[in-house]
Every structure is written in C-alpha cells, then in structure tokens.
Amino acid sequence: MTTTGAHQDAAGMAARGWWWWGRRRSAVLDGGLAVVSALECGLEGVGFAEKASLPVPVGVLFGLVVGSVLLVRRRWPITVVLVSIAVTPAEMGYLMGIVGLYTLAASEVPRRFTAALAGMSTVAVFIVTVVRLRQDVAQADVDQQDFDPSGWYVPLVSLFMTLGLNAPPVLFGLYIGARRRLMESLRERADSLEQELSLLADRAEQRAQWARQEERTRIAREMHDVVAHRVSLMVVHAAALQAVALKDPQKAVKNAALVGDMGRQALTELRQMLGVLREERAPAPAVVPLAAVGLAAAAAAEAASGDGPCLGALEELVEQSRQAGMVVELTVLGVARGYAAEVEQTAYRVVQEALTNVHKHAAGAKVVVRLAHREAEVAMQVENGPSDGAAADAHLPSGGNGLVGMRERVTRLGGVFVSGPTDAGGFRVSAVLPVGERVA
Template identity: 85%
Template sequence: MTATGADQDAPGVGARGWWWWERRRGAVLDGGLAGVSAVECAAEGAAFAERAGTPLAVGVLFGFVVGSVLLVRRRWPVTVVLVSIAVTPAEMGYLMGIVGLYSLAASEVPRRITAVLAGMSTVAVFVVTVVRLRQDVAQADVDQQDFDPSGWYVPVVSAFMTLGLNAPPVLFGLYIGARRRLMESLRERADSLEQELSLLADRAEQRAQWARQEERRRIAREMHDVVAHRVSLMVVHAAALQAVALKDPQKAVRNAALVGDMGRQALTELREMLGVLREEAVPAPASGVPLAAVGRAAAAAAEAAAGDGGEGEDRDGPCLDAVEALCEQSRQAGAAVELVVSGEARRYAPEVERTAYRVVQEALTNVHKHAAGAEVVVRLAHREAEVAMQVENGPSDAAVAGARLPSGGNGLVGMRERVGRLGGVFVAGPTDAGGFRVSAVLPTAPAGRSGPGVPPVASVDG
C-alpha cells in the first residue's frame, strides 16, 4: 500500500535505517501513537479478560500487541483498520480505529476499498454500542424501577456515538489526502513550467546565437563585396598605371584619378557600414533592471532579427540603377563590358535590387581576378514576377598579364547564399567556349525565406 499521513513512503528510505518513514519526526509520531494505543488496548484487554474469565496477563499482552499495530499505519493502513474492526467486539482499540480510519482515508488506497472498510468499521462500532447500551439500560432498569426508556433511545444514541467516532477521522483524512494530491499536482506543474521556461530560455539563446552568426555572415558578405570589387579595380588600374606611366603620362594621370575615386568610394561604403553597426549597438541594461526582462528583450530582439530576414542590410544600399555605373567602372579598368537590358525596368523591393546588384558586382570582380582581358556581357531581364541577371565572359586573353589578385573562394558561396535567402535560383559554371557564366533569378516578391529562429540550409558552391 502507499504511505499515508504527513510523510509518504519513499522507496529506499529503509536503506537509511528509517524503514518507510522519510523523516525522523514521522517515526517519532507513529511510535508515540503506537505506545499510547498499546497502553490503552492493554488496559481494555485487562477489562475484557476479567469479563471473559481469562488470565489477566493474557488480556494485557493481547491488548498490548493489538495496540502496537498502529505503528504500521503509514505502510499498511488497511491492516490497521481490519485489526481495529476485529477487536471492536472486545471493546478495545478506539484510538487505533480513529487513527486507522484517518490514515486509510488520507492514503492512496482506492476509494471503494476505503468506503467498504469505513462501512464495516461503522457497523461494528454501531453493533457493539447498541449491545453495550442495552446492557446498561437493562442494568439501570433493574436498579431504578422508575427509569423507563423508550424504544428509540438506544439506536439513536448508538448512531450518534458511532458517527462521532468514525465520521470525523474519515472526513479529515479525505481532506488531507485531497490537499496532498493538490500540492503534488501543483508541484509537478511548477516543475514542468520550470522545465518549459528552461527550454524557452535555451531556444531564445539559440535564436540569439543564430542571429549573431547571421549578422556576422552578412557583414562578411558586405565587406567582401565592398573590398573585393573596389580593391580589385584599384589593383587593375594600378597595373595599367605602371605600364603606361612613361609612355602616356596623360593616361597615367587618368588612371591615378580613377584609383583615387575608387579608393574614396570604398572608404565611403565602409564608413557607412560601420556607422550602421554603431547605430544598431545594443545599450547595456541599466542597474536595477531584472535579468528576466533583459532575457526577454534579448529573445525578442533575436526573433525580430531572425524574422527580418536580413532586411536591415538593405537600407541605403545600391540598386539596379547603379548597374550601368558598375559596368562603366569596369570599362574604365580596360575590360570590354556590354550591358543588355530587356523588359520594362521598374522598382523592386530593396533587398531584391541590392542582391541583384551584388551578384553583378561579384561576377565582374571575378572576371577582373581570373579572366583579365576577356569580353563580358551583362544581361538584365525584367520579367513579370521575377528579375534575372547573367554575367558571361569569354576566354581570357593570354597576352594580358594577370593582376595576381588573391581569391578566398567565397565569392560564389556568398552569391548563392544571397539569392537562396530570397527564394531565388543561382547557377554558375564554365561555358563551352572556355569562359564562365553566372546566372541568377530573383522573385520580385521574395519567398522561401527561413522562418524566425530556423537557420537557412547551408549552400554548397558548385
């Protein structure tokens, strides 16, 4: 049976030397109750032995053993109630019956068993009380001839006495058991809520970490686009300047001016990027602000950053209108660049225009790095629900000296990530003529972004 009373049975407690008691005070309480019950039953056993004509020592010993059964009320409450019912005809074990009924009602014993045992105890006490009262009434009728009780006196008094002995412990035990179960359910709910809050905190931390990683990737892409393109053109112009410095001073002056302009443009873009980073810095929490509020704000900021899908990077960025100027810069660097535009030009979402511009920019940068002197065709197509761009270069001129620009191999990966984030299609690879082609198609209404808190699928450069 399940433990009852204030302290419940816990497996393994016996290994600590306390059997089924969790705490010492529970053992002391049960031991005290069992001692009082043993003394009571021993006294009542002596009276029963006198009435039954048995030896006094036998009655006392029997009563002492019966009363000591109360010691196991937490472990076996059914046994205690059954023993109290069994000794009820001997008019002993009143304390054991009261405490046993309370322990049974407060335990986890099925309610139907509790009801049956409580009914048996009530019937036994009622019968014994009726018999005892009838004997007392008969004795009083003999001693006092004027005493004439009516027929209802014995059963009514017996019923009141029986209810007074059995009803209070049963009702109190049911109340204590229900209260204990309520406290256990509340404790379990508190534990589950604590676990849920811990999981939410872990998820918020994961979202914040993913947002930080996404921001680092975005900054890396921006730095790559700005530095790689501008510096590549500066290196190409510097090489041309070195070649024509003595032969054509006027052309050398123009190349030097172009190098300066590109350097200033690169510094301007870097300054704007760093300025945005300074503006978006999160201030330190003021003193006195609860850490929970700071955690909730961080989680909200991380979710907002994940939900923006990187739209913050599209503010004040280049657009498709700047593609012509981009191609002109490459022409000034000595590349043969042709721009072909088809369809009706119109305005798109900032992130679409910025991504399209960066794809063309990075493709031209790769041409300057790996295919110096090659002819380049830039195609830009405005369609009904998408915008497509393609940068294709022919084979490089072997007579043109390479600029010996370093390459980190991240250009195509960055373009693929940009296009994939907006739900577009990106393809890059060599052509049959020995050149290289970069193609991308972007939907005008970006779809297929990663949802909040869900990192995008890593792309592999092909």
C-alpha cells in the same frame, strides 16, 4: 541535480533505511502510537478477559498484540482498520480505529474501499454502542426506579457517539490526502516547468550562437561585396597608372582621378553599412545582443532606407569596369519595373561580384552581362570568355568567398544560383530571383 531531485533521493535513502517510512520522525510517531494503542488495548483486555471468562494475562496479552498492529498503519492501512473492526465487540482498540480510519482515508487506497471499510466500522461501533447503552439503561432502571428513558434515547446517543468516533478521522484523512496529492501535483508541475525552462534556456543559447555565427557570416559577406569590387578596380587603375605615368601623363591623371573616385565610393559604402549596423544594434536586448538582429538585419535596414545599390546603377557599374580596360557588353531584356529593394540590391551585388571575379581571374577577357525582366522573376547572367594572355595580370588576392556569398544572397531570397566554367574556356555566373509578394 535539482533541489527537488536531491530531496527525492534523500527520501528514497531514508525509506530503504527505515523500511516503509520516509523519514525517521514518521517511524518514531508510528512507534509511539503503537505503544499507546498497545497499552490501551492491554488495559481494555482486562475487562474483556472477565467478560469472556479468560485468564487476565491472556486478555492483556491479546490486547497488547492487537494494539501493536497500529505500527503498520502506513504500509497496510486496510489491515489496521479490519483488526479494529474485529475487536470492536470486545470494546477495545478505539485509538487504533480512529488512527486507522484517518490513515486509510489519507492513503492512495481506492475510495470505494475506504467507503466500504468506514461503513463497516461505523456499523460495528453503532451496534456495540447500542448494546452497551441498553445494558447501562437497564442497569440504571434497576438502580433508579424513577429513570424512564423514551425509545429514541439509545439509538440517538449511539448515533452521535458513532459519528463522533468515525466521521472526524475520515474527513480529516480525506482532506490531508487531497492536500498531499495537490502538493505532489504542484511539485511535479514545478519540476516539469523547471525542465522546460532549462530546455528553453539551452535552445535560446543555441539560437544565440546560431545568430552570432550568421551575423558574422553576413557581415563578412557585406564587407567582401563592398570592398572587393571597389578595391579591385582601384588596383587595376593603379597598375594602369604605373604603366602610363611616363608615356601618357594625361591618361595617368585620368586614371589617378578614377582611383580617387573609387576610393571615395568605397568609403561611402563602408560608412553606410557601418552606420546601419550601429543603428540596428542599439535597441537589441542585452541578454542576446545579436539574436534580435537576425540573419540580414543590416541588409534589411539598408533596403528599407533605400540607400543601397539598385538595378538602375548597373550601367554605371559596367562603365566603371570599362574604364578599367575591360570589354563589357550589357544586354537588358524585358521592361524594367520596381522591385523590392532587397531584390534589386541582391541582383546588383551578384553582377558586381561576378565582374570583380573577372578582374581577379580573367584579365583581358570579354564579358557579357545579361539582365532579363520576367513576369514573376528577374534573371541575371555574367559570362566571360577566356583570359587574354597579353593582358597584364593585376595579381589581385582572392579569398574564395565570392561565389559562396552570391549563393547565400540568392538562396536566402528563395532564388536559384548556378556558376561554372563554359565550353569556351570562360566562366558563367547565373542567378534567378523571385519578385512575387512573398519576397516583397
């Protein structure tokens, strides 16, 4: 729960415990004003009773009842102002009129009602003031024969007295009401901003978790592509080395040299990938260390640096599988041209992983690798026949992530990936990659 929400709940509880008052001191203030107003009206009721030929207790009681109406000024400000206007001819309720006009102007009552009631109060006070001043002037004229006021004296003084009683509370009430509405608007805006910040923080955390998961998946895919093929060939050559070590020493030496070359190539690719990962993480912000890296930061950096594999290295890749004893046929259709580095690396990895799967699951099978250069796309297909039962199985472990990794690579570039068994008992892997401006 926010601090503002707690304050609102506390205010609501206070309002329920103190009728319409939000705070205890508001109730105390209104109660004190009502007592003062009742005493004022009670004293003024004495003069009203004498002028109206009523018993004094009746005038005092009437003044006490009228003055106590100020207690409900927050709940019914219009009622308070109407009562003050009604008792203006009796020359009582001045405090009630001032406080009532202030409360009315500061409340949420429509401005047209406020203007109308303020005008009625002004007219009533002006009329009563004019009548009282004329009486006083007439009395002064009788007592002092030399006092001869001009015709503008009574209206002007009455106007000044009326504006002095009515204008300040109305203007001050309008100011307080506008300030209160501004503060409420700022408070609501702050609450809304706090909620938006909370939502943004939650979304940022979700994006960070998503980015971390995607980064783990991408790193696992990179490690699988780099290690699986080289190590699979090393295992195949090691098995062949074990088989011919005693029968054909020269071939054993050749296989041992191939194993060493494969190991060095695997280490070189691992160093390149780890170096790229380290360089990409150095400038990443500390709050979300992986979110800025993105879905394929290391792969993109590897593509930008030009250190990754390309389609020109397919012949070497196929030759490595041939040296391991696999019968591989490479067919290239169309005219090769320069593609985006990421496209070439993805195409290379797809062929590489497909050949690795043949080493793992179809020992001795014949493989056909087809590469087609088209106008707006490049297509590759790796198809192997059934496994040769006479061939020795290298018993290579499989985690089942090869096809998943190939599909992720291809679909990330907007391509199409299809894999499945063939009617002849083999397996086929096909991929089509767009090479338009969007990918480049």
